[in-house]
Amino acid sequence: NAGVMQNPRHLVRRRGQEARLRCSPMKGHSHVYWYRQLPEEGLKFMVYLQKENIIDESGMPKERFSAEFPKEGPSILRIQQVVRGDSAAYFCASSPPGRAETQYFGPGTRLLVL
Amino acid sequence: DAKTTQPTSMDCAEGRAANLPCNHSTISGNEYVYWYRQIHSQGPQYIIHGLKNNETNEMASLIITEDRKSSTLILPHATLRDTAVYYCIVRVDSGAGSYQLTFGKGTKLSVIP
Numbered sequence: 001n002a003g004v005m006q007n008p009r010h011l012v013r014r015r016g017q018e019a020r021l022r023c024s025p026m027k028g029h030s031h032v033y034w035y036r037q038l039p040e041e042g043l044k045f046m047v048y049l050q051k052e053n054i055i056d057e058s059g060m061p062k063e064r065f066s067a068e069f070p071k072e073g074p075s076i077l078r079i080q081q082v083v084r085g086d087s088a089a090y091f092c093a094s095s096p097p098g099r100a101e102t103q104y105f106g107p108g109t110r111l112l113v114l
Numbered sequence: 115d116a117k118t119t120q121p122t123s124m125d126c127a128e129g130r131a132a133n134l135p136c137n138h139s140t141i142s143g144n145e146y147v148y149w150y151r152q153i154h155s156q157g158p159q160y161i162i163h164g165l166k167n168n169e170t171n172e173m174a175s176l177i178i179t180e181d182r183k184s185s186t187l188i189l190p191h192a193t194l195r196d197t198a199v200y201y202c203i204v205r206v207d208s209g210a211g212s213y214q215l216t217f218g219k220g221t222k223l224s225v226i227p
Contacts, residue, residue, distance in 0.1 A: 004157075033213070042201070043158065045214035056213055091157045100213040101148060101205065105157030 002027065004094050004106035005074075012112045019079040019086070021109045025094030032075045033093040033103060034067060043091060048100075049075060082113045118202045123222040126196075132189040134221050136202030139183040144206050147178060149187045150215070151198040158201065158217070161187065192225045199223070 005024040013019050025032050030051055035043040048056040049069040060067065064082075069075040079086055089110050093103035119137040126132040138147065148163040162169055162176045164185075169176045175188040189196055201220040 031213075033215075035215075035217075042217040042219055043152075043215075045216070048213045059214065093157070101146065101163065101215070102160050103158075103215060105159065108155075108157050 004092055004104055006092050006106035006109050008109060009107060010110050010112070012114065013082050014114050015083055016081050019082050019111055021077040021090050021111070022074040023077070023092030023106060024074045026104055029094035029096050029104070031095045031097065031100065032069050033095070034077050035091045035093065037089040037091065039088070082111075084113045087111055087113045118204055118218055120200075120202055120218065120221045122219065123224070125224050125226055126192045128194060128225050128227050129191055132192040132196065132223055132225070134187040134200050134223065135184065136187070137184045138202070138204045141182050141204050145204050146206070147176065147185045148203040148205065148215070149174070149176065150201045150203065150217070152201070152220070153198040194225050194227065197223060197225045
Protein backbone atom coordinates (compact mmCIF):
# COMPACT_ATOMS: atom_id res chain seq x y z
CA ASN A 1 0.00 0.00 0.00
CA ALA A 2 1.74 3.11 -1.23
CA GLY A 3 1.88 6.03 1.15
CA VAL A 4 0.87 9.60 0.49
CA MET A 5 2.62 10.84 -2.62
CA GLN A 6 3.53 14.41 -3.37
CA ASN A 7 5.12 15.93 -6.40
CA PRO A 8 7.24 17.63 -7.22
CA ARG A 9 9.54 17.13 -4.24
CA HIS A 10 11.33 20.37 -5.02
CA LEU A 11 9.99 23.34 -6.93
CA VAL A 12 11.78 26.56 -7.82
CA ARG A 13 9.79 29.56 -9.00
CA ARG A 14 10.56 33.21 -9.67
CA ARG A 15 8.49 35.91 -8.03
CA GLY A 16 5.17 36.35 -9.81
CA GLN A 17 4.99 32.83 -11.23
CA GLU A 18 2.47 30.17 -10.27
CA ALA A 19 3.20 27.09 -8.18
CA ARG A 20 1.11 23.92 -8.41
CA LEU A 21 1.66 21.24 -5.80
CA ARG A 22 0.08 17.82 -6.16
CA CYS A 23 -0.91 15.25 -3.56
CA SER A 24 -2.21 11.70 -4.01
CA PRO A 25 -3.67 10.31 -0.77
CA MET A 26 -3.23 6.78 0.46
CA LYS A 27 -5.47 4.19 -1.11
CA GLY A 28 -8.84 4.21 0.59
CA HIS A 29 -8.39 7.68 2.08
CA SER A 30 -10.83 10.31 0.94
CA HIS A 31 -9.72 13.14 3.23
CA VAL A 32 -6.77 15.39 2.42
CA TYR A 33 -5.07 18.07 4.51
CA TRP A 34 -2.46 20.61 3.53
CA TYR A 35 0.07 22.07 5.97
CA ARG A 36 2.86 24.61 5.52
CA GLN A 37 6.15 24.62 7.39
CA LEU A 38 8.21 27.79 7.23
CA PRO A 39 11.94 27.47 7.93
CA GLU A 40 12.67 26.67 11.59
CA GLU A 41 8.97 26.63 12.48
CA GLY A 42 6.29 24.04 13.18
CA LEU A 43 3.67 22.90 10.73
CA LYS A 44 0.63 25.13 10.27
CA PHE A 45 -2.69 23.80 9.03
CA MET A 46 -3.94 25.31 5.81
CA VAL A 47 -6.93 23.43 4.43
CA TYR A 48 -8.95 20.24 4.73
CA LEU A 49 -10.70 18.75 1.72
CA GLN A 50 -12.85 15.80 0.86
CA LYS A 51 -13.60 14.77 -2.71
CA GLU A 52 -14.96 17.84 -4.53
CA ASN A 53 -15.49 19.72 -1.26
CA ILE A 54 -13.49 22.15 0.85
CA ILE A 55 -14.42 21.40 4.46
CA ASP A 56 -12.16 23.77 6.39
CA GLU A 57 -9.94 26.44 4.83
CA SER A 58 -9.41 28.48 7.98
CA GLY A 59 -5.63 28.32 7.62
CA MET A 60 -5.43 29.41 4.01
CA PRO A 61 -4.17 32.90 3.19
CA LYS A 62 -7.02 34.99 1.82
CA GLU A 63 -5.34 35.77 -1.47
CA ARG A 64 -3.32 33.88 -4.07
CA PHE A 65 -3.81 30.43 -2.48
CA SER A 66 -6.40 27.87 -3.54
CA ALA A 67 -6.89 24.15 -3.16
CA GLU A 68 -9.00 21.50 -4.82
CA PHE A 69 -9.56 17.78 -4.61
CA PRO A 70 -11.41 16.70 -7.75
CA LYS A 71 -13.45 13.56 -8.16
CA GLU A 72 -10.65 12.07 -10.21
CA GLY A 73 -6.96 12.77 -9.75
CA PRO A 74 -4.77 14.27 -7.05
CA SER A 75 -5.42 17.18 -4.76
CA ILE A 76 -3.83 20.41 -5.99
CA LEU A 77 -2.55 23.32 -3.92
CA ARG A 78 -2.15 26.33 -6.17
CA ILE A 79 -0.23 29.47 -5.32
CA GLN A 80 -0.56 32.34 -7.76
CA GLN A 81 1.95 35.17 -8.12
CA VAL A 82 4.38 33.66 -5.65
CA VAL A 83 6.45 35.87 -3.37
CA ARG A 84 9.63 35.05 -1.46
CA GLY A 85 7.64 34.59 1.75
CA ASP A 86 5.91 31.60 0.17
CA SER A 87 9.18 29.66 0.31
CA ALA A 88 8.45 26.75 2.63
CA ALA A 89 7.84 23.02 2.82
CA TYR A 90 4.26 22.10 1.98
CA PHE A 91 3.03 18.82 3.39
CA CYS A 92 -0.05 16.90 2.43
CA ALA A 93 -1.68 14.35 4.71
CA SER A 94 -4.56 11.96 4.28
CA SER A 95 -6.82 10.05 6.62
CA PRO A 96 -9.58 7.50 6.36
CA PRO A 97 -13.13 8.76 6.92
CA GLY A 98 -13.84 9.59 10.55
CA ARG A 99 -10.22 9.38 11.66
CA ALA A 100 -8.89 12.89 11.15
CA GLU A 101 -6.59 12.58 14.17
CA THR A 102 -4.54 9.84 12.53
CA GLN A 103 -3.12 11.62 9.54
CA TYR A 104 -0.54 10.08 7.25
CA PHE A 105 1.85 12.61 5.81
CA GLY A 106 3.62 12.73 2.49
CA PRO A 107 7.29 13.65 2.01
CA GLY A 108 6.46 17.27 1.25
CA THR A 109 7.18 19.70 -1.56
CA ARG A 110 9.90 22.23 -0.90
CA LEU A 111 9.09 25.46 -2.69
CA LEU A 112 11.82 28.02 -3.24
CA VAL A 113 10.88 31.40 -4.62
CA LEU A 114 13.75 33.35 -6.11
CA ASP B 115 -7.38 22.36 21.81
CA ALA B 116 -5.38 22.38 25.07
CA LYS B 117 -1.94 23.95 25.10
CA THR B 118 1.04 21.66 25.59
CA THR B 119 4.51 22.29 26.98
CA GLN B 120 7.52 20.22 25.99
CA PRO B 121 11.26 20.60 26.60
CA THR B 122 13.05 22.13 23.65
CA SER B 123 15.61 19.36 23.35
CA MET B 124 16.80 16.10 24.88
CA ASP B 125 19.68 13.68 24.39
CA CYS B 126 19.49 9.92 24.76
CA ALA B 127 22.17 7.25 24.48
CA GLU B 128 21.63 4.68 21.79
CA GLY B 129 20.00 1.53 23.15
CA ARG B 130 18.59 3.30 26.20
CA ALA B 131 14.99 4.24 26.79
CA ALA B 132 14.01 7.74 25.69
CA ASN B 133 11.39 9.35 27.94
CA LEU B 134 9.81 12.46 26.43
CA PRO B 135 7.56 14.47 28.77
CA CYS B 136 4.61 16.66 27.87
CA ASN B 137 2.56 18.91 30.15
CA HIS B 138 -1.07 19.58 29.29
CA SER B 139 -2.50 20.92 32.53
CA THR B 140 -5.58 22.45 30.87
CA ILE B 141 -6.66 19.27 29.09
CA SER B 142 -10.40 18.65 29.16
CA GLY B 143 -12.24 15.39 29.56
CA ASN B 144 -12.87 14.73 25.87
CA GLU B 145 -9.37 15.56 24.65
CA TYR B 146 -6.92 12.90 23.55
CA VAL B 147 -3.11 13.02 23.70
CA TYR B 148 -1.40 12.35 20.36
CA TRP B 149 2.27 12.01 19.54
CA TYR B 150 3.81 12.59 16.14
CA ARG B 151 7.44 12.87 15.13
CA GLN B 152 9.23 14.51 12.24
CA ILE B 153 12.54 13.16 11.10
CA HIS B 154 14.66 15.75 9.33
CA SER B 155 13.38 16.62 5.84
CA GLN B 156 10.45 14.20 6.09
CA GLY B 157 6.75 14.56 6.79
CA PRO B 158 5.43 13.99 10.31
CA GLN B 159 4.73 10.42 11.36
CA TYR B 160 1.96 9.30 13.69
CA ILE B 161 3.29 7.41 16.72
CA ILE B 162 0.57 6.78 19.28
CA HIS B 163 -2.42 8.32 21.04
CA GLY B 164 -4.47 7.80 24.19
CA LEU B 165 -7.25 9.20 26.33
CA LYS B 166 -6.57 8.10 29.91
CA ASN B 167 -5.23 4.57 29.85
CA ASN B 168 -1.62 3.79 29.08
CA GLU B 169 -1.08 2.63 25.52
CA THR B 170 1.60 0.58 23.78
CA ASN B 171 2.24 -0.24 20.15
CA GLU B 172 5.18 -1.43 18.08
CA MET B 173 6.77 2.01 18.13
CA ALA B 174 6.34 3.33 21.64
CA SER B 175 4.46 3.45 24.93
CA LEU B 176 2.36 6.33 26.19
CA ILE B 177 1.99 6.89 29.92
CA ILE B 178 -0.72 9.35 30.96
CA THR B 179 -0.91 10.48 34.60
CA GLU B 180 -4.07 9.78 36.54
CA ASP B 181 -5.07 13.46 36.55
CA ARG B 182 -4.26 13.60 32.80
CA LYS B 183 -2.29 16.81 33.22
CA SER B 184 0.87 15.29 31.81
CA SER B 185 2.11 12.35 29.78
CA THR B 186 5.35 10.65 28.76
CA LEU B 187 6.22 9.05 25.47
CA ILE B 188 8.65 6.17 25.91
CA LEU B 189 10.84 4.78 23.15
CA PRO B 190 12.10 1.64 24.88
CA HIS B 191 15.36 1.14 22.96
CA ALA B 192 16.29 4.30 21.11
CA THR B 193 18.22 3.98 17.87
CA LEU B 194 19.97 6.62 15.79
CA ARG B 195 16.97 6.59 13.44
CA ASP B 196 14.79 7.86 16.28
CA THR B 197 16.55 11.23 16.14
CA ALA B 198 13.69 13.60 15.30
CA VAL B 199 11.42 16.34 16.59
CA TYR B 200 8.63 14.86 18.70
CA TYR B 201 5.31 16.65 18.92
CA CYS B 202 2.76 16.20 21.69
CA ILE B 203 -0.70 17.27 20.50
CA VAL B 204 -3.86 17.43 22.58
CA ARG B 205 -7.16 17.58 20.77
CA VAL B 206 -10.71 16.37 20.73
CA ASP B 207 -11.70 13.34 18.73
CA SER B 208 -12.44 14.11 15.07
CA GLY B 209 -16.03 13.11 15.65
CA ALA B 210 -16.43 16.46 17.41
CA GLY B 211 -15.78 18.23 14.12
CA SER B 212 -12.17 19.20 14.67
CA TYR B 213 -9.84 18.22 11.86
CA GLN B 214 -6.60 20.09 12.01
CA LEU B 215 -3.54 19.05 13.97
CA THR B 216 -1.87 21.91 15.84
CA PHE B 217 1.89 21.42 15.95
CA GLY B 218 3.91 23.34 18.53
CA LYS B 219 7.70 23.47 18.59
CA GLY B 220 8.09 19.94 19.93
CA THR B 221 11.14 18.30 21.52
CA LYS B 222 14.22 17.74 19.43
CA LEU B 223 15.49 14.30 20.48
CA SER B 224 19.08 13.49 19.63
CA VAL B 225 20.10 9.85 19.99
CA ILE B 226 23.81 9.65 20.61
CA PRO B 227 25.98 6.63 19.65
